[in-house]
Amino acid sequence: MLNFDFHNPTHIAFGKDRIADLDKLVPPHAKVLILVGGASAEKTGTLAEVRTALGARQHATFSGIEPNPSYETSMKAVAQIREGGFDFLLAVGGGSVIDAVKFIAAAVRFEGGDPWAILEQHGRNVTGALPFGSVLTLPATGSEMNNGGVITHRAKGAKLAFGSKHTYPVFSVLDPTKTYTLPPQQLANGVVDAFVHTVEQYLTYPVDGAVQDRFAEGILQTLIEVGPRILAAPEPVYADRANLMWTATLALNGLIGAGVPQDWATHMIGHELTALHGIDHARTLAVVLPSLLDAQRATKAAKLLQYGERVWGIRTGTDDERIDATIAATRDFFERMGIPTRLSAYGVGADSVDKLVAQLEAHGMVTLGEHRDVTPAVSRRVLEAAL
Numbered sequence: 001m002l003n004f005d006f007h008n009p010t011h012i013a014f015g016k017d018r019i020a021d022l023d024k025l026v027p028p029h030a031k032v033l034i035l036v037g038g039a040s041a042e043k044t045g046t047l048a049e050v051r052t053a054l055g056a057r058q059h060a061t062f063s064g065i066e067p068n069p070s071y072e073t074s075m076k077a078v079a080q081i082r083e084g085g086f087d088f089l090l091a092v093g094g095g096s097v098i099d100a101v102k103f104i105a106a107a108v109r110f111e112g113g114d115p116w117a118i119l120e121q122h123g124r125n126v127t128g129a130l131p132f133g134s135v136l137t138l139p140a141t142g143s144e145m146n147n148g149g150v151i152t153h154r155a156k157g158a159k160l161a162f163g164s165k166h167t168y169p170v171f172s173v174l175d176p177t178k179t180y181t182l183p184p185q186q187l188a189n190g191v192v193d194a195f196v197h198t199v200e201q202y203l204t205y206p207v208d209g210a211v212q213d214r215f216a217e218g219i220l221q222t223l224i225e226v227g228p229r230i231l232a233a234p235e236p237v238y239a240d241r242a243n244l245m246w247t248a249t250l251a252l253n254g255l256i257g258a259g260v261p262q263d264w265a266t267h268m269i270g271h272e273l274t275a276l277h278g279i280d281h282a283r284t285l286a287v288v289l290p291s292l293l294d295a296q297r298a299t300k301a302a303k304l305l306q307y308g309e310r311v312w313g314i315r316t317g318t319d320d321e322r323i324d325a326t327i328a329a330t331r332d333f334f335e336r337m338g339i340p341t342r343l344s345a346y347g348v349g350a351d352s353v354d355k356l357v358a359q360l361e362a363h364g365m366v367t368l369g370e371h372r373d374v375t376p377a378v379s380r381r382v383l384e385a386a387l
């Protein structure tokens with residue numbers, strides 16, 4: 001096992017009717033800015049519930065944070081916070097709203113010029129942030145219990161990630177019934193995103209991280225079990241939604257990644273696909289991962305065989321046959337979740353590959369993966385094989 005630090009300060013309030021606990025979780029004299037995405041928080045009644053729970057505290061609402069949240073919109077919130085003297089932020093939404101609030105919280109306190117520099121330096125230059133909490137409405141990213149965020153600079157066409165010890169939520173409220181209004185494609189996105197988060201921290205090379213491996217395999221098996229059942233269910237089933245919500249959080253709260261190598265090449269290539277073609281985050285992962293696993297099958301062989309055996313029950317054939325069957329099972333799972341795994345399904349052709357590779361180079365994404373061997377030439381092969 002590798003050396004590691006593990007410190008996760010986020011308080012999780014999980015279960016039905018937990019939004020009422022905001023009264024205990026938010027400091028009593030806070031002046032709160034609630035931040036939401038488009039119309040969903042208002043339509044579903046969650047925003048009204050949040051306002052009621054805040055009681056007599058002063059509060060206002062900033063709405064309009066878009067999926068794949070933008071630097072431009074985030075900076076409008078920064079201006080409102082400075083003008084209004086808000087001292088506590090409350091994100092109500094999915095990963096996009098929570099990520100934007102992390103960036104906004106850090107940008108308000110940033111003294112190094114244009115806060116876009118936070119993204120350019122991936123958060124290394126963050127020295128403080130306003131405190132914030134979240135009410136999660138979409139299980140997928142794990143943003144509710146980690147310190148990472150991904151922000152898009154629309155004018156620059158760049159989607160970059162950052163993280164800092166200052167950008168953990170103080171608390172996150174996870175009420176599984178808040179997922180009942182999600183459309184099937186967002187539920188499927190959530191399952192696939194959490195699945196790929198797990199794979200990024202598990203499918204590398206063995207370091208005898210026995211319990212990390214078994215946690216990761218348990219997360220993957222749970223997603224394989226509940227994902228298709230959630231899509232097929234005529235009415236939402238609380239137990240399945242609760243399992244999806246907690247599983248997605250555990251997939252990216254630092255636990256399974258502590259003490260093991262991590263990959264993240266699929267995510268970095270995927271971010272370029274979202275920036276250039278607007279494809280949903282999870283859908284980019286479903287396209288890139290099978291192709292990347294195939295391209296990296298030699299260096300990932302030991303873990304691919306372990307994953308195939310323990311998660312998919314693939315035990316017969318030569319090593320190459322078992323790896324082929326394992327990658328095919330992964331692709332088939334994404335397709336069963338209604339998520340296409342080829343770029344052609346999203347209208348992206350061979351003519352886009354040059355631009356995508358150039359963007360990876362422009363963003364310094366030239367030595368990706370657990371061995372830093374996913375060069376632009378490898379990313380090109382991965383994208384071409386995903387057409």
Ligand code: NZQ
Binds near residue numbers: 036095140186
């Ligand atoms: O904008 P509204 O109207 O709220 O609608 C949203 C949005 O259109 C809707 N939605 C959310 N909760 C709902 C709901 N609709 C009905 N009922 C509800 N309860 O769902 C749509 C998508 O929301 P979004 O927040 O964009 O989705 P997700 O949670 O998948 O977040 C994706 C973003 O997270 C980043 C991605 O890159 C992407 O920008 N990621 C963040 C990570 C992190 N912080 O650790 C890691 C991930 O790998 C990922 O990169």
Ligand code: ZN
Binds near residue numbers: 197267
């Ligand atoms: Zn992701």
